[in-house]
Structure formats: C-alpha cells, structure tokens
Amino acid sequence: MDAKDPKQSTPCSSPVGVHNPHLDALKDDILYHFNLGTGTHDLPAMFGDVKFVCVGGSPWRMKAFIEFIAAELRMEDPKAEYPNICAGTDRYAMYKIGPVLSISHGMGIPSIAIMLHELIKLLHHAHCTDVTIFRIGTSGGIGLEPGTVVLTKQSVDATFLPKFEQMILGKTVVRNTDLDQSLAQELLQCSKELNQFETVIGNTMCTLDFYEGQARLDGAFCSFSEKDKQDYLSKASEAGVCNIEMESSVFAAMCKLSGLRAAVVCVTLLDRLKGDQLISSHEVLHSYQQRPQLLVSSYIKKRLNSKTECC
Ligand SMILES: O=P(O)(O)O[C@@H]1C[C@H](O)[C@@H](CO)O1
Numbered sequence: 670m671d672a673k674d675p676k677q678s679t680p681c682s683s684p685v686g687v688h689n690p691h692l693d694a695l696k697d698d699i700l701y702h703f704n705l706g707t708g709t710h711d712l713p714a715m716f717g718d719v720k721f722v723c724v725g726g727s728p729w730r731m732k733a734f735i736e737f738i739a740a741e742l743r744m745e746d747p748k749a750e751y752p753n754i755c756a757g758t759d760r761y762a763m764y765k766i767g768p769v770l771s772i773s774h775g776m777g778i779p780s781i782a783i784m785l786h787e788l789i790k791l792l793h794h795a796h797c798t799d800v801t802i803f804r805i806g807t808s809g810g811i812g813l814e815p816g817t818v819v820l821t822k823q824s825v826d827a828t829f830l831p832k833f834e835q836m837i838l839g840k841t842v843v844r845n846t847d848l849d850q851s852l853a854q855e856l857l858q859c860s861k862e863l864n865q866f867e868t869v870i871g872n873t874m875c876t877l878d879f880y881e882g883q884a885r886l887d888g889a890f891c892s893f894s895e896k897d898k899q900d901y902l903s904k905a906s907e908a909g910v911c912n913i914e915m916e917s918s919v920f921a922a923m924c925k926l927s928g929l930r931a932a933v934v935c936v937t938l939l940d941r942l943k944g945d946q947l948i949s950s951h952e953v954l955h956s957y958q959q960r961p962q963l964l965v966s967s968y969i970k971k972r973l974n975s976k977t978e979c980c
C-alpha cells in the first residue's frame with residue numbers, strides 16, 4: 670500500500686483527529702518519548718501508509734508481533750532486523766512492516782496515555798487515514814478458562830461503570846469508553862474461522878493497579894479477606910465483566926476522541942475466581958500471549974485481501 674496524498678483521499682476516508690488549536694502554533698512538534706519530530710523526520714514518508722496499529726505492554730511482544738505479521742503477510746526479509754524506530758529512547762519500542770505499525774506502551778494508564786498522545790499526533794502529522802488500532806494484551810479472567818481471548822465491548826472502571834476519568838486543570842473530565850462494536854464482531858468471526866481457541870465478547874475492567882486494585886490477596890499489602898475478594902469479583906461478573914487489565918479505559922477514550930476504529934483483544938492468563946498467582950509455565954503463558962497476535966494478524970490479512978476497504 671502506498672502512502673496516500675491526503676488531497677487524493679477517497680471521499681469515505683477518515684483522518685486521524687487531533688483536537689488542539691495550540692498545535693498549529695508550533696513550528697515543529699517534538700514527539701519526545703518516541704524521539705521523533707516534524708522538524709527532524711519526514712513523518713508522511715515514514716508513516717503515511719499505516720493502516721493498522723497494534724499496541725501492547727511489552728517491547729518484546731511487539732517485536733515478536735512485527736516478525737510474525739511480516740511472515741503472515743509474506744513481507745518478511747530473511748535478513749531484516751526489524752529496527753526499533755524509537756531506538757533513540759528506551760521509553761517505547763516501535764516497529765513497522767508495510768501498513769502495520771507495532772508499538773509497546775508499558776504498564777498502566779499513564780504510560781499508555783503518553784504513548785497514545787504521541788501516536789495520535791504522529792498519525793495526524795503523517796496524514797494517515799482509515800487507521801484501525803488494536804490493543805493486544807494479557808489480562809486476568811473472571812470465570813473463564815485460562816487462554817480465552819476477550820474482545821472488549823465496554824471498558825469499565827473499578828465500580829463497573831463505562832467511563833474514564835481524566836483530571837484536567839484540577840477538574841475531573843469524564844470520557845466515554847465504548848469501543849467499535851462492529852470491529853469486535855468482525856474479530857469474533859475471524860476467531861470462529863481460525864477455530865484455535867475460545868473467544869468471547871464482554872466488558873473489561875480497567876484498574877490502576879495489578880494487586881490491591883484487582884482484588885488480589887498476594888500483594889505486599891492487603892486489607893480484605895478471600896470472601897471480600899470473591900464478593901467483589903462476583904459483582905464484577907454480574908456487571909458483565911469478563912476480564913481485568915490496566916489500559917483499556919484510556920485506550921478506548923482516546924481512540925474514540927481521535928476517530929480511530931479500535932479494539933481491545935486480551936487473552937486471560939488465569940481465572941481470578943480460582944487464584945491470584947500466575948502458576949502456569951512460561952511456555953503456556955507465552956502460547957496464550959500469542960493468541961491475540963494470531964487473531965489480529967488473521968483479521969489484518971483478511972482486510973488486506975478484501976477488495977472493499979471502507980464505506
Ligand atoms: O499488555 P499487557 O499484557 O502488559 O497488559 C496487562 C495489563 C498490565 O499492563 C500488565 C500487568 O501484568 O499486563
């Protein structure tokens with residue numbers, strides 16, 4: 670796919686929206702945590718053809734994903750090293766092959782939010798259109814067989830409400846966390862066709878912490894009982910929560926604000942009703958982590974092979 674001249678975009682093409690009048694006043698925009706910038710890099714030439722962005726916590730996973738999808742799309746070069754585009758910084762790692770960009774975001778809402786601000790500006794400066802974005806991550810399941818992949822319907826907070834609260838100038842701004850339902854359905858259909866693992870659509874609870882925030886009894890501190898934990902997780906399950914992770918709410922909110930079609934695709938590593946510690950072997954956990962990658966790459970392949978792009 671070639672980089673598109675924005676002036677030649679088809680009428681149905683959808684740009685990546687930034688909503689910030691102050692950006693126009695900047696001579697150059699420095700994307701500090703990517704070590705990229707409009708004054709130092711030709712962003713349209715480097716990224717103008719991006720149609721799919723995959724993000725996930727670990728730099729290692731995102732490099733593995735670009736190698737995997739390069740092979741799946743038959744774009745791999747046996748000698749290629751897949752250089753880290755953000756090698757000038759150790760905050761995030763970024764890889765690209767054809768129309769696919771793969772970026773790590775670290776752990777938790779603040780880390781992914783910083784990455785998304787810079788990613789959305791990068792896609793905007795590069796004049797990208799019709800971009801679909803996926804978070805391919807891991808999570809704790811509630812009442813699901815470990816290894817199940819959850820496609821998020823709504824990301825909910827720790828009180829099971831579908832909202833993300835951002836503090837701006839000392840005031841709480843509430844943002845919507847709905848994700849693209851048609852994209853989730855398309856991914857579910859892909860999973861049925863793959864027929865390799867269980868996939869469900871459900872709500873995902875996004876927390877600020879892995880231990881106390883996710884009702885774990887095995888952190889350095891804990892002030893509640895096993896029964897308190899079970900009661901809380903049961904209430905979460907009654908509210909439609911299938912899994913728990915730490916980034917989906919701000920991911921959903923920021924993608925919605927910028928008009929990006931977005932999906933959260935997380936595998937469950939354990940059933941939180943049965944325990945807190947990750948006792949499966951490294952090999953088993955590694956194979957679970959590959960499931961969202963497999964599903965998303967099969968979706969991307971399908972989209973690239975289909976003639977009808979959008980509209
Ligand atoms: O994308 P990953 O697998 O890092 O997402 C989840 C949520 C936290 O970032 C982390 C906790 O282990 O895993």
Ligand SMILES: O=c1cc[nH]c(=O)[nH]1
Pocket residue numbers: 807808809810879883913914915938
């Ligand atoms: O239990 C889990 C597993 C992975 N990631 C989480 O946030 N929680």
